[in-house]
Amino acid sequence: MRNRSVATVAMATVVALGLAACGSSDEPEATPGGESSLATTAGGAGGEVGVFTWWAAGSEKKGLDALEALFKEQYPNNTFVNLAVAGGAGTNAKAKLASDLQNNQPPDSFQGHAGAELLDYIDAEQIEPVNDVIDALGGESVFPKNLLDRLTVDGSIYSVPSNIHRANxxxxxxxxxxxxxxxxxxxxxxxxxxxxxxxxxxxxxxxxxxxxxxxxxxxxxxxxxxxxxxxxxxxxxxxxxxxxxxxxxxxxxxxxxxxxxxxxxxxxxxxxxxxxxxxxxxxxxxxxxxxxxxxxxxxxxxxxxxxxxxxxxxTDGVFLFLADSFTLPKGAKNPGGAKDWLMLVGSAEGQKAFNVAKGSIPARTDVPPTDFPPYQQSAMESFKNDQIASSIQHGAAVxxxxxxxxxxxxxxxxxxxxxxxxxxxxxxxxxxxxx
CATH class of the missing domain: 3.40.190.10 (Periplasmic binding protein-like II)
Structure with missing residues (x-):
């Protein structure tokens, strides 16, 4: 496992140097698949959908609350269950999650940082590919290829990105x-x-x-x-x-x-x-x-x-990168409901609601910058034009x-x-x- 992980981390670092802009363009084009859903039943698959994060306070909770409200509106057949664990930028949550996964009690979806952090879950065969969700959302027409490459291991994509953050x-x-x-x-x-x-x-x-x-x-x-x-x-x-x-x-x-x-x-x-x-x-x-x-x-x-x-x-002229994303755990009790959640997280409407509240910028390229306050607009501009490096603490680099x-x-x-x-x-x- 060690050599495979090292190779993937090295790839992620190289990708970081040439990562294409994930901020919004000034004149976004309508994209097929941006509002589509995998659910076969109108209103969602039904049942409880347990979503595990460490967003329990501050702007992070506000962002999650915005997604929850939108999820209830768009998928009324589903019941959102907030499984957030507070503290330590995920330190506490990751310990609880590791225990749950080892005991075959996974949530329906959990937050993970895009990049090297997901390798542990992939190597342990604890998360499923979500290529079908990414394709339904519009694939490379709305998510830059280099960002999707960061999420791809052995040809499979293992999470849906919800945002991009700047750390520095x-x-x-x-x-x-x-x-x-x-x-x-x-x-x-x-x-x-x-x-x-x-x-x-x-x-x-x-x-x-x-x-x-x-x-x-x-x-x-x-x-x-x-x-x-x-x-x-x-x-x-x-x-x-x-x-x-x-x-x-x-x-x-x-x-x-x-x-x-x-x-x-x-x-x-x-x-x-x-x-x-x-x-x-x-x-x-x-x-x-x-x-x-x-x-x-x-x-x-x-x-x-x-x-x-x-x-x-x-560090002027450098964007220290991290991104939150959501996964489909192997053995999830409600995989259909989990995919409803992933579709919302990756949608243009979901990314606007979430990122305006959280302070981050959309991973999608078809959300207008004019929808955002001045800081996010400046971050979108920086991400398009500056050099990119990967965060250590927030899962992109190690x-x-x-x-x-x-x-x-x-x-x-x-x-x-x-x-x-x-x-x-x-x-x-x-x-x-x-x-």
């Missing part, structure tokens, strides 16, 4: 920055660290907010991308860049410096806690995926006036097993701050998966 975004409190005399976006990591010092000198005790371990891995991957650049960053996942290289050591040092400006977080803290610190003016900056934009909107905050966003310094090792290393470092040990731990983990 800094969210900042405008008033806090103004008080610190900061009126320009820092160009690189060194300049950002200088600005963090200015914020601290202005009297803010927590210039940078973080939450539990997964948010720290999220921050760390953006530092890696900033200090290594796209090519060397992507090389971390096929072995062409060594995890004990000088560039990685520089990133570890910069990451340690960033943490010196951060709050003390417990592992149970989830991302809204850290984002709210920026919203409330208790912190100047937070690095989080663009699901955070809905958190600002929920609190009535206005772009630029109250908050601002920009790529993590040193398998679940590899991510578990990386999380353990980052968690240990948060306590010890031992740079040499972190580099050693990361290199040791990589040797298991890249040879």
């Amino acid at each position: 975004v800094v969210w900042a409190n405008t008033e806090v920055l103004n008080k610190a005399g900061i009126n320009a976006v820092p160009a690189d990591m060194k300049a950002w660290i200088a600005d963090l010092e200015k914020v601290k000198a202005s009297g803010v005790s927590t210039p940078l907010s973080v939450a539990g371990t997964w948010t720290q891995v999220h921050l760390f991957e953006t530092v890696l991308l900033a200090d290594l650049g796209v090519e060397k960053y992507n090389g971390l996942f096929d072995g062409s860049t060594k995890w004990d290289s000088e560039e990685v050591k520089t990133a570890v040092n910069d990451y340690k410096t960033l943490l010196s400006y951060a709050n003390t977080a417990s592992d149970g803290d989830d991302w809204p806690v850290a984002t709210d610190m920026v919203i409330d003016g208790k912190a100047a900056y937070n690095v989080m995926g663009d699901w955070a934009v809905a958190q600002f909107a929920d609190k009535g905050k206005q772009e630029q006036t109250d908050y601002q966003y920009f790529p993590v310094p040193g 398998s679940l097993a590899w991510l578990t090792d990386i999380n353990a290393a980052i968690s240990k470092f948060y306590t010890t701050k031992d740079e040499a040990a972190l580099v050693t731990d990361l290199a040791s983990a990589a040797s298991k998966y890249t040879g």
Whole structure:
């Protein structure tokens, strides 16, 4: 299994470098199959449809709620059952899901990140191909081929993408920055660290907010991308860049410096806690995926006036990619209802409702950007024009097993701050998966 997984991860990394735009075009064309359904009975297959996610709070829950409402409207014969498990960007949910799958008690559909994360489920023969659903939705006429390639293993597609997220975004409190005399976006990591010092000198005790371990891995991957650049960053996942290289050591040092400006977080803290610190003016900056934009909107905050966003310094011109998708588990109690759910998730109407609420952008190319607020429009533009890299924490770059090792290393470092040990731990983990 190891060689097959490595080959697929390497393929995903190469695909990331040339991934075609998945944002909407300015003038979308009507696409056959966009509103079609596999259900043979009007209103859906009938019965309960259990959908497993980790969207239990914040904008993520709002996005799921929007899909649930639309599902009830379009498939009234079905009964939606929300099986969301809260916490840790899916860490808790994935543990529960693994147990359920091993005990042959799968949900009817579960959320999984597009990319290397799905390999574990495929290798364990726990999910079914959904090529028929993708074809019914319009296939390559609505989903870019390179995105479908990312979902394809041995000729089969194993999930339906619901969105695309950008991970390398800094969210900042405008008033806090103004008080610190900061009126320009820092160009690189060194300049950002200088600005963090200015914020601290202005009297803010927590210039940078973080939450539990997964948010720290999220921050760390953006530092890696900033200090290594796209090519060397992507090389971390096929072995062409060594995890004990000088560039990685520089990133570890910069990451340690960033943490010196951060709050003390417990592992149970989830991302809204850290984002709210920026919203409330208790912190100047937070690095989080663009699901955070809905958190600002929920609190009535206005772009630029109250908050601002920009790529993590040193990553301008790069879109750090992740995508949520939904699967068809082997042995699902209601596969017909599950396919109804997949059809909704992959439809133009479903993707609009979901992504407007969640802060992400559609995976489909036929949803007009004018339907979205300014941030999503800027993300669509970035995805079309910028270089693409794959997220570590969010399943695009590494398998679940590899991510578990990386999380353990980052968690240990948060306590010890031992740079040499972190580099050693990361290199040791990589040797298991890249040879």
